[in-house]
Amino acid sequence: MKELEQLILSKSRPVQKEAKYIGVSELDKLIMEALDEAPDPTAQKYVRDFAKKYKYDVVEKKPGVLVVKTDERDEAVDRLQQELIPLGFIYDPYRGGTKGRFVSPGERGKTSQLIVLIKQVNPRGGAAAAAQGAGMEEQLAQKISQKYELEGVTAKTAGFGHGSDLEIMAPEHEPMTIEVKTALGADFGQFRIGYDLQAADWTPTQTKGYKKFIKLFHPIFTEVVGPYMDAKAKFTPEMEDNPSLNIRNDRAVGLKAGEGTGDFKKQLQSNWFSGKTDVRLSFDFDRISDYYSSKGDRFIQIGRKGLYALNEADAALLGVPYFGEAGLGGIIRIRIKPHSSYNGIHSFTVAIKITGKLKSSNISLTNDDELDKLIQKYLSS
Numbered sequence: 001m002k003e004l005e006q007l008i009l010s011k012s013r014p015v016q017k018e019a020k021y022i023g024v025s026e027l028d029k030l031i032m033e034a035l036d037e038a039p040d041p042t043a044q045k046y047v048r049d050f051a052k053k054y055k056y057d058v059v060e061k062k063p064g065v066l067v068v069k070t071d072e073r074d075e076a077v078d079r080l081q082q083e084l085i086p087l088g089f090i091y092d093p094y095r096g097g098t099k100g101r102f103v104s105p106g107e108r109g110k111t112s113q114l115i116v117l118i119k120q121v122n123p124r125g126g127a128a129a130a131a132q133g134a135g136m137e138e139q140l141a142q143k144i145s146q147k148y149e150l151e152g153v154t155a156k157t158a159g160f161g162h163g164s165d166l167e168i169m170a171p172e173h174e175p176m177t178i179e180v181k182t183a184l185g186a187d188f189g190q191f192r193i194g195y196d197l198q199a200a201d202w203t204p205t206q207t208k209g210y211k212k213f214i215k216l217f218h219p220i221f222t223e224v225v226g227p228y229m230d231a232k233a234k235f236t237p238e239m240e241d242n243p244s245l246n247i248r249n250d251r252a253v254g255l256k257a258g259e260g261t262g263d264f265k266k267q268l269q270s271n272w273f274s275g276k277t278d279v280r281l282s283f284d285f286d287r288i289s290d291y292y293s294s295k296g297d298r299f300i301q302i303g304r305k306g307l308y309a310l311n312e313a314d315a316a317l318l319g320v321p322y323f324g325e326a327g328l329g330g331i332i333r334i335r336i337k338p339h340s341s342y343n344g345i346h347s348f349t350v351a352i353k354i355t356g357k358l359k360s361s362n363i364s365l366t367n368d369d370e371l372d373k374l375i376q377k378y379l380s381s
Contacts, residue, residue, distance in 0.1 A: 038063070038064075038111065038112060039063070039064050039104065039106065039111060039112055039113065039114035040104060040106060040107070040111040040114060043087075043088075043089070043104035043106075043111075043114045044066065044114060046083075046084060046087050046089075046104075047066050047068070047084070047114070047116055048066075050068075050079070050080065050083055050084065051068055054070075054076070054079060056068050056069060056070045056076065057069040057070070057121065061117070064112055064113065064114055064115060065114075065115045065116075065117065066114065066115070066116050066117070067116075067117045067118075067119050068080070068116060068117070068118050068119070069119050069120070069121045070118070070120070070121060071120055071121050073098075073099045073118050073119075073120065074099075076099075076118050077099050077100070077118060080102055080116070080118070084102055084116070088104060088105075089102045089103060089104050089116070090102070090103045090104075090105065093341050093343065093344075094257030094258065094261075094340060094341055094343055094344045094345070095257055095340055095344065095345070096115065096117050096118075096340060097117060097118065097119065097340050097341075098338070098340060098341050098344075099118040099341070100118075100340070100341055100344075101115055101116060101117050101118075102115075102116040103115055103116070104116075136180060136182060137157040137158075137165045137166050137180050138157055140155065140166055140180070140301075140365050140366075141155040141156055141157045141166060142155075144168060144371070144375075147371075148375055151170070151375070151379060152170050152171050153168065153169070153170045153375060153378075153379070154168075154169050154170075155167065155168045155169070156169075164177035164178055164179060164296060164297050165178060165179050165180040166178040166180050166301070166365075168375075168378065170378065170379060173378065173379070173381070176298060176299060176378060177296055177297050177298050177299070178297065178298070178299045178300065178301055178307070178365075179292050179297045179299070179300040179301070179310075180300075180301045181300065181301065181302050181303065182303050183302070183303040184302050184303065184305060184328075184354055184358050185353065185354075187351045187352060187353060188288055188352040188353060188354060189213050189216060189217065189351070189352045190209075190349055190350065190351045190352070191204055191205065191207070191209060191210045191213070191217045191221075191349075191350050192204070192205040192207065192210075192253070192254075192347050192348060192349055192350070193205060193221070193225065193229065193334075193348045193349075193350060194251045194252055194253040194254075194348060195229075195233070195235060195251065195252040195348075196250065196251050197235070197240060197247070197250045197251065197252060198250050200234070201226075201230050202225070202226055202229040202230055202233065203226075203251075204217065204218075204221045204225075205253065213291075215291060215294060215295070216287070216288070216291040216352070217350075219287060220283060220287070220332060220350070220352065221350070223283075224281050224283055224332050225281075225332060225334060225350050228279065228281060228334070229272075229334065232271075232272050232273075232279075233268075233271070233272040235252060239267075239268070240252075242260075242264055243256070243258065243260070244256055244258055244260055244261040244264040244265075245264070246345075252348075253347070253348070254336075254345065254346050254347040254348055255336065255345065255346035255347075256345065257340065257341075257343060257344045257345050258343060259343060260343070261342075261343040261344065261346070262342035262343045265336050265338075265346060268336060269336060273334075273335075277335060278333055278334060278335035279333075279334050279335075280331050280332065280333050280334075281331070281332045281334070282329060282330065282331060282332075283329075283330035283331065283332050283352070284330055285328050285329050285330040285354065285356075286324060287330065288330050288352065288354065289310060289323050289324045290324075292310050293310040293311050297310055298310055298311065298314050299314065299320070300323055301364070301365050301366075302358060303366075304360075304364060304366055305358050305360050305361060305364070306320075306360050306361025306362070306363055306364035306365075306367075306370075307320050307361050307363045307364055307365055307374070308320060308321050308322065308323035308326065308361055309321070309322050309323060310323050310324070311324075312324075317377075317381055318363075318374065318377050318378065318381065319362070319363075319377065320361055320362065320363050320374075321359070321361050321362070326356070326358055326359070327356060327357075328354050328355065328356035328358060329354070329355045329356050330352065330353075330354060330355075331352075331353045331354070331355045332350060332351075332352060332353075333350070333351045333352075333353055334348075334349075334350050335349060335351075336348060336349075337349035
């Protein structure tokens with residue numbers, strides 16, 4: 001019996017595992033292995049030699065991603081296919097932008113993949129417009145801070161973060177908070193929508209951007225976008241089964257990349273938008289003007305059209321037009337937005353735009369003489 005008890009005790013005791021330590025040499029080896037898994041330098045050289053041969057610019061967007069820049073992108077894609085595919089690159093026309101991407105797969109345990117994108121030297125579109133707007137804000141902030149430094153005036157931007165695009169400040173004065181738009185035709189906000197396959201209705205996608213501008217986006221969705229899409233944009237069982245439809249958690253959120261995606265998009269456009277590529281619906285302009293005022297902006301600069309006040313008190317204070325009386329209209333554009341090629345990724349996107357003819361303001365931040373007048377009025381107010 002005693003022997004049996006000892007046997008049971010010995011089996012029930014936890015086994016003490018010996019701690020394992022990594023020596024310096026072994027640690028160095030692990031680090032070197034991790035460092036080795038960078039893109040193949042030979043593949044990178046192929047790309048740089050190619051760019052040099054045809055006088056294209058090439059930049060490293062981030063580790064493992066090279067961008068070939070040219071305004072003749074179709075020609076560049078043809079040349080890349082002819083010269084890189086025989087060297088082991090794979091061409092993916094559905095991802096990486098409207099012209100796809102080239103990928104050197106790398107070798108497991110030795111090198112990671114190298115991605116090659118083809119971009120315009122002078123890009124256009126939404127991302128380019130946003131970058132242009134941010135550049136304009138930064139230029140204005142630097143000019144104002146330098147030009148009026150002796151008068152105690154400074155300026156700063158919010159960049160792509162929260163807050164007003166441009167803020168002009170002076171001691172003992174309330175800051176001038178300004179929304180900056182490069183042109184009247186620029187988007188005044190975008191958000192995405194999706195279709196709940198179980199509830200059979202459309203809902204906004206709760207992205208960070210949507211939540212940030214919810215006071216503007218929510219009424220636009222509930223009053224304009226939702227009613228239209230629920231009435232006009234239904235999915236048939238055949239559409240729901242289409243392999244191009246991107247479904248997440250029983251919700252159609254866009255289109256996936258693949259053969260047939262572009263044709264499926266055309267089918268949806270035909271059904272939803274009466275054969276057009278989008279639908280444009282009117283929306284109360286006052287909602288847009290009031291939104292910027294409610295989020296803390298006192299003024300709005302529209303490209304070279306100039307500066308407008310977002311409330312009547314500031315319009316009277318600084319002698320600039322009141323934006324709410326500009327006689328403009330609000331337009332909501334709903335479309336299936338491409339994020340790459342014809343057969344690439346798409347999203348169901350809503351963009352807010354302003355329509356109408358805007359009379360130029362008497363003051364613009366881009367005009368030095370008018371800017372002088374504005375700063376003097378601001379300091380004397």
